[in-house]
Amino acid sequence: TSEELSVDHRLSQVCEILKENVPYYDWVGFYFKNGDKEELKLRSFAGEPTDHTIIPFGKGICGQVAVSNENFVVPDVKAQTNYIACSINVKAEIVVPLFLNGENIGQIDIDSHTPDPFSKEDEEFLEWVNEEVAEGLEA
Ligand code: SME
Numbered sequence: 001t002s003e004e005l006s007v008d009h010r011l012s013q014v015c016e017i018l019k020e021n022v023p024y025y026d027w028v029g030f031y032f033k034n035g036d037k038e039e040l041k042l043r044s045f046a047g048e049p050t051d052h053t054i055i056p057f058g059k060g061i062c063g064q065v066a067v068s069n070e071n072f073v074v075p076d077v078k079a080q081t082n083y084i085a086c087s088i089n090v091k092a093e094i095v096v097p098l099f100l101n102g103e104n105i106g107q108i109d110i111d112s113h114t115p116d117p118f119s120k121e122d123e124e125f126l127e128w129v130n131e132e133v134a135e136g137l138e139a
Helices: 002-021 060-068 120-138
Strands: 027-033 039-046 054-056 072-074 092-100 103-112
Touching (some): 039 103, 060 092
Antiparallel strands (some): 092 103
């Protein structure tokens, strides 16, 4: 629908703005629950295209956040066993769940080429971004 297209457009703009304005945000994307399936689907992103457009719940950092409902900050991706590599340049990752009416419906995922770049401030900032996005989804 045209409404979905305009949401896609705004999500892409959010990804671009974050990637262009935070030097250590090298890939920014939004994954959402794929209908009734136990999997995530990539909806919008900024940065290099990824092969991982579908991620089963429980798999990788993203899939773990889909079931934990908690932020996941990874200072060093090499130290993770349940991790899906998108690019050899990625050193660190942060995934923050996106809630609509209390339900975990998706997430923002950010990859960094800088080791251990993410702080509590990034978590709080991205929680706020997701709240704004959730409001836009309702409207
Ligand atoms: N690294 C993620 C997969 C998505 S890419 O970072 C874009 C993960 O382990 O879930």
